[in-house]
Amino acid sequence: MADQDTCLADTLDVTRKFKIAGHVEGVFGTPVTEDFQTEPVERLDLTFEGVPGDRHAGFTRKSGGREPWYPRGTEMCNERQISILSVEELAIIAERMELPELKSEWIGGNITLSGIPNLSLIPPRTRLEFEGGVVIRVDGDNAPCRFAGSAIDRQFPDRSGLDLLFPQKARRLRGLVGFVEKPGTVAAGEAVTAHIPEQWIYPKT
Structure with missing residues (x-):
């Protein structure tokens, strides 16, 4: 049994749970194609x-x-149902890539938010509660890839190499993926509240 005087849980630097208010700027669906x-x-x-x-x-x-820990094609739980992006972070990526704009729909976004600082850094287990009642549970940040970069590349035929530039410039800015915890309807103009859970750094010992 662990010595209570040296219990790691008593020495952790803990950030208590808190809430951040944001706004739904746009919602996006998959076309018939x-x-x-x-x-x-x-x-x-x-x-x-x-x-x-x-x-x-x-x-x-x-x-x-x-x-990579599973053979490719292994059936697993789908924690990546929804792609959530930040208008502020999209603007940063566009500036870093020297593009006039970067639209959420180009890279497969489903919901675009504003007002939540550093959206892509929100921790797993965060609950995004929308005004209409929908709740999305955050799995984590969405790592940028060349596949999404290729979609951007097609928007700017006068540029080359955007497919490789996107993963470099969008690191930790590409938004979040999550799954539906409470179903319903989300529309542009709604308020959204991010319920950030208690956090700490698990030490490497």
């Missing part, structure tokens, strides 16, 4: 499987390059 890119819609109807018809919908998904 099932392309990687999304398109603006009036509202986003969410079920426990995510966005119906979206290429990322489903209770489970197949593992890929992000899960």
Whole structure:
């Protein structure tokens, strides 16, 4: 049994839970073509499987390059149903890539938010509670990849190499992925509250 006088839990630097208010700037669905890119819609109807018809919908998904610990194609829990982006972070990426703009739908975003600083750094287990009642549980940040970079590259035929530049410039700015904890409808103009859980650094001992 651990010595209570040297219990690590008593010495952790803990950040208590808190809330941040934000705003829904846009919602995006998958077109009939099932392309990687999304398109603006009036509202986003969410079920426990995510966005119906979206290429990322489903209770489970197949593992890929992000899960090297499984053989590719292993069926696993789908924690990546929804892509959530920040208008402020998209502007930073665009500036770093020397682009006039970077739209959420180009890189497959489902929901674009404003007003939540450093959205991509929000910790796992955060609950995004939308004004209409929807709740999305954050799994973590969405690592930028060349696949999304290629979608940006197609928007600017006079530029080359944007597919490789995007992963370099969008690190820890590419938004979040999460899953639907409470289904319903999300629309642009709604308020959203990020319920940040208690946090600490798990030490390497």
